[in-house]
Amino acid sequence: MSLLGADYRRDMGVHSYPFLVYALTPLAALVLQAWLPRLVRGYTWFDLPLVVTVYFALARRNPIQGSLMGAGMGLFEDALTHHAIGVNGIAKTVAGFLAGSVGVRIDVENHTIRMMVTFVLSLLSSVIYFSIYRVLLGLSLEWSWLAELMKAVVNSLIAMVLFPLLDRTQVRD
């Protein structure tokens, strides 16, 4: 399966980016995720680290890289909260892995498809987060599905704007 995927990736072309983009984009996403809620009066209806993870996983078409980036971003987010470290990490690891796997099989140049992938993975990430917290850890946590749905929609809108901007930083072979 992976060999087929590798051949297919070669056919589709793997995008690469300058090192600064790799380093600064996730960092900027993490910092803005922590800072922007102060400006929008606490409405945290977006998840910039998830959007960036999905973007790089789709563009690189590599599930392992997507998993590692998702794990790193999720752990970092967990470290900024007062919850257990690893809940967001697991959720974003799975999201990054699936995004990388999807990137192998579909045309990720299409903006609509990327938006839909972002929407689905955002919801899936919320489900995994909730499941880990309630089932795996056995901790009580109230949940608002409306807020999660709103977050998925906003993430898709952010992706619609952010992905083309990041596409411009690609290194052309």
Added chain:
Amino acid sequence: MESFFVRYRNLLVLLAILLAQIIGLAMQVRRTDSGRNSLDPQDAPGVRLLRLWADMVVTPPERAFHASRLGTVGLWQNYIDLRHIREQNQDLQKTIDRLRLEQASLLEDAKQGERLQALVDFQQKYIYKTLAAQAIGTSGSDSSRVFYIDKGADYKLERDMAVITPDGIVGKVRDVFPHSAQVLAINDQTSGAGVILETTRIRGILRGNAAGRPQIVGILKDDRIQPGEKVLTAGGDLVFPRGLPVGVVEKVVTDPDRDAFIDVIVKPAAHLDRLDEVLVITSTEPRFPPEQQQDMAMSEMLKGAQAAAISEANKEQKKASEVMAERLPGLTDPNAPAANPASGQATAQPGQGATPPATTPPPVPKLLHPQHPDRFTPAAALPPNGESSAPAGQEKKPAPKIGLKPESKPEVKSGPKANPPPAHAEGKTQP
């Protein structure tokens, strides 16, 4: 074997990453005595190290963003948008004067409260020292209502210090880093603050719900709780001093898990979603801080000065009324004789030929005589015509004493040295 790893490399890496994180999670959760899982409130060293690294990465850019934003806002507010500032200044000065007087009037109550608390050996803690700090960042997650402030261990902040604003309480310090601190807001689901309703005096625990609204949980159904009632800190949680404003009751809903209980949704007094500057209570003492004592002394002084000013104003007003009375001839009769202060005595001694006063004496109220007087009737023993009420040929007997034993009845002596018994004890009226 090698082909297996190559073939399933992606899945194996995914499983390895997930397994590592699950093991890490399992090390952070512990089971409490009640059989429920709980996160360890004190982070393990490894976990704390991760939080410290994340804070070190995020805090400097947040400080830069915050400083630039403050600079822009300050430039606008301090140099450009200064309209109506003079009127505001005057209004504020009036407010300060009014508050000083109010504070002075409340001072006695506060001192009395302190004395009473000392009597019952209760140590009321007052806010002694606060530290101003700027909110610079958040956790970035809906499920974790924490934010970061720009003061940390370098300002001797400690865990569980209360964080407030002048409007109301905000939260408590959860973790302290070298140059920043993490504050757990009162609308987080894991927070807990002891609160009391101001009117009904019902106590409860305040924590946040999924929507980020603070609510008081664990209260039995009570119809007295109405929207608009103030909520204050109860002071029993060893974090918040007693009596700080928390908010007002917004609505009351039934607890979804327990029918007999209600959840009181509270509208917080502090603007939790628009926090810029907060105060960290770094010290509480069982007495007022020196600044507040100095302020109260000034208030008392000002109150005394104002009382003297009011007295002086009354005197001036009195003088003015006297002057007006002298100048207005219609108010006094020029033919009337001068008022004699000794006229009362002259009236009481008619045999000395004193001139009766020209003014008519005030009417003396006449007592109505009861149709069936008894011994409890005032002046019942003395009829209007001076005759005895007892029938003819019957001796007047003293009324029985109330509350005195018969053997303790003193004899009435007619001698000059004999002390007459009190009228109420003997049932007689004095002549």
